[in-house]
Amino acid sequence: MPTTHEVTNQVPPPTGHDVSADPALLEALRREGAGWAEAEVRELGTRAGGAEAQEWGRLAERHSPVLHTHDRYGHRIDEVEFHPYWHSLMDVAVRHGLHGAPWADERPGAHVARAAKVFVWGQADAGHLCPVSMTYAAVPALRVQPELAEVYEPLLTSPSYEFGLRVPTEKRGIVAGMSMTEKQGGSDVRTNTTRAVPTGEPGLYALTGHKWFTSAPMSDVFLTLAQAPGGLSCFLVPRVLPDGTRNAIRLQRLKDKLGNRSNASSEIEYEGALGRLVGEEGRGVATIIRMVNMTRLDCAVSSASGMRLGLVQAVHHATHRRAFGARLVDQPLMRNVLADLAVEAEAATLAALRLAGAVDRAARGDAEEEQLRRLGLAVTKYWVCKRAPAHAAEALECLGGNGYVEDSGLPRLYRESPLPSIWEGSGNVAALDVLRAMARQPQAVEAFFAEVDRGAGADRRLDAAVAGLRKELAGLGDPDATAYGARRLVERLALVFQGSLLVRHGNPAVADAFCASRLDGDRGLAFGTLPAGLDTASIIERSGPDAAV
Incomplete structure (x- = not known):
């Protein structure tokens, strides 16, 4: 057969590199007090960028979980079957402490180290980070009920991953889920109709109701909301009861999702499922919000991670691909696009790691950092997660048609990118929560501006933006008008926060x-509409898979 063509000008796959070779990430890791974890972050980054882990993620995503409601004999089992590589991904994540490990680690910077590891390992697969994140976030909520925390916290922080439905306390390590939303309310959890009836045993209730979106249904325990006699309350519900029988949790179906397909998300029904009260009756939202606040950090970290992944793919492609007589990366308009993507990714990374530092210091009793964490997480969760889908789309377009095919991995990134913005409440929920925090906790506003003001005098444009924002906040009045403009206001809060971090700690060209x-x-x-006169060469040099660190 005659040769019809020769393959030329195709880009080699960007595998086999250390995805943690990101100057912004490593600099933030050291700055936020977790430089001691750099060797492990680099080890995990090398593994995440390697062919094996990339294949694990690809196949776990391609072969979605399968629900088995009954066994071959007709017995109800309510089990989900995963691709074997899902368990490989989970095992690495748990062994490296991406779940609840920081709560049992007394070293300063433990939460920062974990955030950096989530950032790099998530570039192998983002889906399995859902149960990992919920396990991390469950611990502070569970601590509201000390006797339950005493039993379960050592298991939630254990470095052992044991899949399968067994009595939680008989396993070496467990993972946790969260089950809040119902079909009639979504984010409006106070309209939940699931009922919790006391059984007569202190603290034990029987739950009956339908949950619309319960992710990772094979988790060992769940924090869930239900209406008790004293109002909406939080409960710890195990999949398997202490006597070894299955709790009455029926998996109705798995959701057919846009992305996040390696992870199972389900509708479930409680048919008298037994759960332990966490906190007081009627204080369910206040209890579970401790969990929600921690998942917000992972939403910001995972969005920043996805931006970095898309950016590296785009720069790698543009460096190797030629068109119209020159490499793409040498063409002025492409340099504008790549630099713009890089600026967005670095700003997101600095914000996420700074807030991981705030979480770490707040967990150790720093009151000002706790206030910064409260407002900063809501602000950053809104903005960084909102930017991720547009960033992924532009990175995909840098590869042209090659980016639109599944083999590039970018369609998978694009499908995944909207999820963090939706998780635990859409952009509107996050923006309105910022208004609520500002109204109820003025000390959080003070802490936020104290952080931003550390960049005062470094750049006149930042100073002008901060002054304008302060003037806007002073003029807020009518609640409806303020709510109407909430997204605009929160965007400006996020931008001055990122700008302050960049002028203090970022690369000068990026800042x-x-x-x-x-x-x-x-x-x-x-993207790709930066003004003239910027040092795009320095920005792009920090952005490829071979960036100097």
Whole structure:
């Protein structure tokens, strides 16, 4: 057969590199007090970028979980079957402490180290990080009920991953889930109709109701909300009861989701399922919000991680691909696009790791950092997660048609990117929560601006943006008008927070580009509309798979 063509000008796959070779990530890791974890982060980053882990993630996503409601004999089993590589991913995550480990680690920076490991390992697969994140977030909520925390916290922080439905206390380690939303209310959990009836045994209730979105249904325990006699309350519900029998949790179906397909998300019914009260009756929202606040950190971290993944793919492609007589990366307009993507990714990374530092210091009793954590997480969760889908779409487009096919991995990233913004409440929920926090906790606003003001005098554009924001906040009045403009306000809060971090800690070229485009308004609405006169070469050099660290 005659040769019809020769393969030329195709880009080699960007596998086999250390995905933690990200200057912004490693600099933030050291700055936030977790430099002691750098060797492990680099080890995990090398593994995440390797062919084996990339294949684990690809196949776990391609072969979605399967629900088995009954066994071959007709017995109800309510089990989910995963691809074997899902368990490989989970095992690595748990052994490296991406779940609840920081709560049992007394070293300063433990939460920062974990965030950095989530950032790098999530670039192998984001789906399995859902149960990992919920396990991390369950611990502070469970501590409301000390006797339950005493039993379960050592298991939630254990470095052992044991899949399968067994009595939780008979396993070496367990994972946790969260079950809040119902079909009639979604984020409005106070409208939940699931009932919790006292059984007569102190603290034990029987739950009956339908949950619309319960992710990772093979988790060992769940924190869930139900209406008790004293109002909406939080409960710890195990999949398997202490006597070894299955709790009455019926898996109705798995959701057919846009992305996050390696992870199972389900509708479930409680048919008298037994659960232990966590906290007081009627204080369910206040209890479970401790869990929600921690998942917000992972939403920001995973969005920043996805931005970095898309950016590296785009820079790698543009470096190797030629068109119209030159490499793509050498062409002015492509340099504008790549630099713009890089600025967005670095700003997101700095914000996420700074807030991981706030979580760490707050967990150790720092009151000001606790206030920064409260407001900063809500602000950053809104903005960084909102930017991720547009960032993924632009990174995909840098590869042209090659980016639109599944083999590139970018369609998978694109499908995954909206999830963090939706998780535990859409953008509107996050933005309105910022308003609520500002109204109820003025000390959180003070802590936020104390952090932002550490960048005062470093860049006139940042100073002007902060002054304008303070003036806007002073003029807030009518609640409806304030709510109407909540997204605009929270966006500005996020941008001055990121800008302050960049002028203090970021690469000077990145900080200059951010202030010019995001704070001074010298840009268009799409990526690739940075103004002239910026050092795009320095920005892009930090952004490829071979960035100097």
